Amino acid sequence: MIELRNVCKEYQTRHGRRLVLDDVSLRLERGRNVGILGRNGAGKSTMIRLLSGAEKPTSGRIVRGMRVSWPLAFAGAFQGQLTGLDNLKFVARIYGVDWRPLVPFVEEFTELGEYFREPVSHYSMGMTTRLAFALSMAIEFDCFLIDEAMVVGDRRFHERCHIELFKKRRDRAFILVSHDANVIQRYCKSACVLHRGRLLHFPSVQAAYDFYESTPP
Amino acid sequence: MQTESLPTLPKGELAEVPPGPPLLSSLRTQLRVIGALLLREVITRFGRRNLGVLWLIFEPALFTLGVAVMWTAAGLNHGANVPIVAFAITGYSSVLLWRNAVSHCTYALKDNFNLLYHRNVQAIDVFAARILLEVTGATGSFLILSTLFTAIGWIAPPVDPLKVVGGWLMLAWFGGSLALLVGAACSFSELIKRLWTPIAYLLFPLSGAAYMVYWLPPAKRYLALILPMVHGVEMLRDGYFGTQVPAYYNVGYMAMINLSLTFFGLLLLRLAARHVEVE
Numbered sequence: 015m016i017e018l019r020n021v022c023k024e025y026q027t028r029h030g031r032r033l034v035l036d037d038v039s040l041r042l043e044r045g046r047n048v049g050i051l052g053r054n055g056a057g058k059s060t061m062i063r064l065l066s067g068a069e070k071p072t073s074g075r076i077v078r079g080m081r082v083s084w085p086l087a088f089a090g091a092f093q094g095q096l097t098g099l100d101n102l103k104f105v106a107r108i109y110g111v112d113w114r115p116l117v118p119f120v121e122e123f124t125e126l127g128e129y130f131r132e133p134v135s136h137y138s139m140g141m142t143t144r145l146a147f148a149l150s151m152a153i154e155f156d157c158f159l160i161d162e163a164m165v166v167g168d169r170r171f172h173e174r175c176h177i178e179l180f181k182k183r184r185d186r187a188f189i190l191v192s193h194d195a196n197v198i199q200r201y202c203k204s205a206c207v208l209h210r211g212r213l214l215h216f217p218s219v220q221a222a223y224d225f226y227e228s229t230p231p
Numbered sequence: 232m233q234t235e236s237l238p239t240l241p242k243g244e245l246a247e248v249p250p251g252p253p254l255l256s257s258l259r260t261q262l263r264v265i266g267a268l269l270l271r272e273v274i275t276r277f278g279r280r281n282l283g284v285l286w287l288i289f290e291p292a293l294f295t296l297g298v299a300v301m302w303t304a305a306g307l308n309h310g311a312n313v314p315i316v317a318f319a320i321t322g323y324s325s326v327l328l329w330r331n332a333v334s335h336c337t338y339a340l341k342d343n344f345n346l347l348y349h350r351n352v353q354a355i356d357v358f359a360a361r362i363l364l365e366v367t368g369a370t371g372s373f374l375i376l377s378t379l380f381t382a383i384g385w386i387a388p389p390v391d392p393l394k395v396v397g398g399w400l401m402l403a404w405f406g407g408s409l410a411l412l413v414g415a416a417c418s419f420s421e422l423i424k425r426l427w428t429p430i431a432y433l434l435f436p437l438s439g440a441a442y443m444v445y446w447l448p449p450a451k452r453y454l455a456l457i458l459p460m461v462h463g464v465e466m467l468r469d470g471y472f473g474t475q476v477p478a479y480y481n482v483g484y485m486a487m488i489n490l491s492l493t494f495f496g497l498l499l500l501r502l503a504a505r506h507v508e509v510e
Contacts, residue, residue: 025508068347070505082350090345095275107267108349110260 016065016082016157016187017041021074023060034060036211037074042187044080044156049202049219050191051226056208058191062161065189080156080187086179087165089146094135098126098145101134102152109153116152123148123174143167151178155186162192195223264351268343268360287364288371291327295376298323302441313443313476317377317386321471322440324373325464328399329406330431332365336414337424340507347507354504355497358414362407370399394470401482402463404489411496415503439464444479452479459488 023035034057042048052058062085063069064076084091092101102120106113121130124144129137137145143166150158158179165175179188180201192198198205198219205222207214209229216222277286299319336358343357380386389395416423435441439461444452455461462480469478 063348066348067350068344069508078350084348084350088345088348091348093271093275095278096271100271100274104267104271105349107270108264108351110263 015041015043015077015079016189017075017077017079018064019075019077021064021071021076023057023064023069024072033211035064035071035213038213040206040213042157042189044187045185047188047190047202047204049198049205049222050189050208050213051193051195051198051205051222052191052208053193056193057211058193058208059161061208062159062189062191065159081154083150083153083155083158085164086150086158086160087143087147087175088150088161089142089164092134092142092146095133097133098124098130098137101145102149105149105153111153120145120148120152123151123178140167140171144171147171147175147178151183157187157189158183160188160190162190162194162197195226199223260351261353261356264353264356265359265363268346268352268356269364272360272364287368288375291324291331291369291372292376294327295320295323295372299376313472314386316380317471318468320373320376320380320386321467322464324369324376325399325402325460325467326435326438326440327372328366328369328402329409329460329463330435331369332362332403332406332410333413333427334431335361335365336410337417337427339414340418340503344507354500354507358411358500362410365410366403366407370403373399389471390473390475391470395467396470397482398463398465398467398470401466401485401489402460405459405463405485405492408489408492408496411500412492415496415499418503418507434458434460437461443468443476445477456481456484459485 018038018040021035021038022033024031024033026032038061040048050058050061060069064071065082066084067076067078067082093104096104098120099117102116103113106116124130124141126137126141126145129141134142134145147165160179165172167175190198190202202219205216205219207216207222207226207229214222214225216225273284273287277283282289299316302319303315339357339361340354343352346352346357347354377386377389381388413423413427417427437455437458439455439458442455444455444461444465447455456479462482462485465478465480466482468476469480472478
């Protein structure tokens with residue numbers, strides 16, 4: 015399971031301290047999933063950063079009882095001078111996995127061809143995203159963190175992501191954040207809404223959907 | 232549908248939790264992460280072309296060589312009985328040892344923030360990798376130059392190699408702990424980053440690299456000995472020259488300073504890791 019216990023997150027701004035997450039609690043068991051809906055600036059990305067451990071909460075606790083991924087398809091940790099293969103090796107080393115058996119999968123999924131052995135700085139946006147997604151899949155996790163806004167690509171890419179993530183890995187837990195209520199409704203079995211810093215829980219996805227659609231920001 | 236022909240991942244790719252007590256296994260993870268960061272840093276900084284990773288050693292070696300030549304040409308040996316080449320190599324290598332570690336850590340957190348999205352990567356790992364890399368580079372350069380010059384007979388081998396190692400380790404510890412403190416402080420304030428460059432510049436002539444404490448008037452020696460790195464350089468040279476030249480240093484004093492720097496460095500880094508945020 016992964017659990018947020020009374021988590022608050024404040025940021026220092028020019029106009030003093032701003033409370034982005036206010037007493038947020040959430041618990042997700044192995045194999046379950048939850049969608050978190052929120053408008054622009056509602057704190058979705060902050061939520062992902064806290065869940066992945068990149069940032070620490072100002073107060074409250076985050077307990078991780080399972081292996082939580084880095085944000086799916088997150089390309090920010092790529093180093094431009096490293097090749098796609100270097101980045102695969104790096105990630106594999108970080109997680110203590112042998113990189114060699116992963117090469118065929120990553121090469122085929124990314125369809126990078128020769129570019130796989132070229133510096134990432136030469137990649138197009140789409141190539142970078144495909145590589146980032148493939149690396150997310152190459153390492154085994156119990157729980158995936160997905161920021162819908164990060165997984166951008168064409169239809170074919172989306173279909174393939176869908177198969178890898180929601181079909182082949184349907185036994186895993188995931189937390190999906192999005193501003194799009196339809197996305198949440200399509201993929202998630204439960205849903206919450208981030209509203210004015212609070213995380214509101216609902217008995218059903220439909221209830222969350224209705225609240226989100228009917229509430230002005 | 233084409234998507235059905237997608238390759239599948241081989242089985243058994245799961246990162247297995249190593250057996251043993253949790254402390255040991257987290258230590259193992261941490262060492263592995265630092266190793267991965269080291270490799271990444273090396274490729275990023277030196278690339279694969281030309282000499283690649285060898286620049287890690289050649290760059291400081293070239294600096295030291297240049298300084299040794301200049302000092303020799305300028306006849307910078309007030310204390311006539313100090314062999315000038317050995318004096319230059321011991322002096323400039325020690326400066327590089329502590330100064331480069333700090334300089335490369337001022338942007339450590341900022342440069343690597345995105346890596347913290349990986350659960351296993353902690354702020355301390357990023358610092359450890361950079362410090363290790365700089366210490367390795369400076370040590371390699373010092374070893375190569377001193378071996379080379381000893382081989383061609385320009386400098387005599389050290390009188391007490393163990394003392395040389397001791398002085399070197401003390402300087403490396405000093406550099407590493409200062410790098411932690413300054414690097415962590417930099418993530419709180421841009422100002423520290425700006426200030427570090429002039430401070431490092433001003434510390435160079437004071438650091439004992441270009442003088443020996445016994446050259447100073449006896450009444451002023453205590454002033455030089457306030458600076459911890461002076462003790463390290465003096466110890467290093469004591470090991471190199473033996474009784475040939477008098478050396479002034481106090482290992483206990485330097486250790487105390489190093490220990491305090493380490494303590495406050497780790498403390499500040501802990502705070503910095505809590506405070507760090509995407510820009």
